[in-house]
Amino acid sequence: MNCLTLDSFVPPPVQRIDSDIASRAGVDLCMLRLDLMHPHINGNKWFKLKYNLLEAQQNNFKTLLTFGGAYSNHIYAIAAAGNLFGFRTIGIIRGEERLPLNPTLSFAKQQNMQIVYCDRLTYKQRHTARLQAELQQRFGEVFLIPEGGSNLHGVRGCTEIVNQSTAFTTVCLACGTGATLAGIALALHKQQRVIGFPVLKGGEFLNQEIEKLIADYLVSGLPVGASSPASWQLVCDYHFGGYAKVNKELLLFSQEFAQAHGISLDYVYTAKMVYGVMNLIQQGWFNRGDRLLLIHTGGLQGNQVASLPLDI
Numbered sequence: 001m002n003c004l005t006l007d008s009f010v011p012p013p014v015q016r017i018d019s020d021i022a023s024r025a026g027v028d029l030c031m032l033r034l035d036l037m038h039p040h041i042n043g044n045k046w047f048k049l050k051y052n053l054l055e056a057q058q059n060n061f062k063t064l065l066t067f068g069g070a071y072s073n074h075i076y077a078i079a080a081a082g083n084l085f086g087f088r089t090i091g092i093i094r095g096e097e098r099l100p101l102n103p104t105l106s107f108a109k110q111q112n113m114q115i116v117y118c119d120r121l122t123y124k125q126r127h128t129a130r131l132q133a134e135l136q137q138r139f140g141e142v143f144l145i146p147e148g149g150s151n152l153h154g155v156r157g158c159t160e161i162v163n164q165s166t167a168f169t170t171v172c173l174a175c176g177t178g179a180t181l182a183g184i185a186l187a188l189h190k191q192q193r194v195i196g197f198p199v200l201k202g203g204e205f206l207n208q209e210i211e212k213l214i215a216d217y218l219v220s221g222l223p224v225g226a227s228s229p230a231s232w233q234l235v236c237d238y239h240f241g242g243y244a245k246v247n248k249e250l251l252l253f254s255q256e257f258a259q260a261h262g263i264s265l266d267y268v269y270t271a272k273m274v275y276g277v278m279n280l281i282q283q284g285w286f287n288r289g290d291r292l293l294l295i296h297t298g299g300l301q302g303n304q305v306a307s308l309p310l311d312i
């Protein structure tokens with residue numbers, strides 16, 4: 001088995017975003033480009049996988065088993081990471097098989113992931129001990145990674161995304177499970193601030209989830225930043241109708257952003273966050289002198305979804 005060498009990863013660059021809206025509001029904008037770290041295992045997903053893979057390797061597991069939807073960035077990243085680091089991978093995919101395979105699943109298959117479809121009712125039980133025991137029985141000794149990689153190992157990896165550099169007062173990012181936000185808050189200084197933009201409708205429920213992730217992490221004794229956690233809050237108004245829902249306005253915004261700054265945004269996560277941040281800046285929501293670091297969490301593979309009206 002390959003040891004987890006990171007030669008194929010590049011450190012994520014910080015890119016300045018020149019924006020009239022931001023400079024009029026006295027706000028400084030930069031973007032941390034996690035999307036550029038690796039062609040396939042990119043964005044926050046690499047950070048969420050890192051300690052899961054190390055744990056699997058240290059305990060001599062040869063197979064990773066995980067869960068996800070048919071367009072999941074997590075499935076895509078696990079398939080690629082398994083191939084790169086020498087693990088067999090099994091992806092339990094929510095719903096029925098649809099042929100031809102979409103780009104996410106055909107990539108996963110090319111990377112030798114074994115794809116197993118699972119009806120939605122059974123999929124809902126993925127966190128239960130009963131279903132997990134059943135999977136262990138069916139597939140043998142497998143290292144289970146939860147959907148999105150959002151366990152304590154995942155949070156630990158996310159503490160390595162940003163350091164306490166005083167160059168930034170505020171970090172902004174999109175949230176699915178909130179594990180990435182939890183990791184970032186645990187790494188930053190009390191005086192720094194993290195703003196999360198849930199991409200699901202009714203994202204308020206993430207407040208409890210994130211509180212729990214942070215509390216569980218703090219009692220686990222895993223490493224945290226000095227004088228952490230940072231204060232954090234969620235802005236729940238920029239979900240655009242719900243998970244993976246887009247409208248013309250969001251697509252146009254992404255197109256203009258790409259033209260102006262040379263940065264492609266994924267529609268499911270980062271585009272919604274950046275739209276939200278620019279909107280809040282216009283409303284005077286941030287303080288003059290705030291220095292914002294926006295996290296590009298990757299996920300561009302998801303933009304290949306055929307049903308999106310891309311040719312607007």
Ligand SMILES: *Cc1c(COP(=O)(O)O)cnc(C)c1O
Pocket residue numbers: 043044045073074148150174175176177178179180181266269270297298299300
């Ligand atoms: C998974 C994912 C997220 C959400 O991360 P959480 O830790 O679940 O909040 C954000 N952006 C992209 C591109 C993702 O793939």
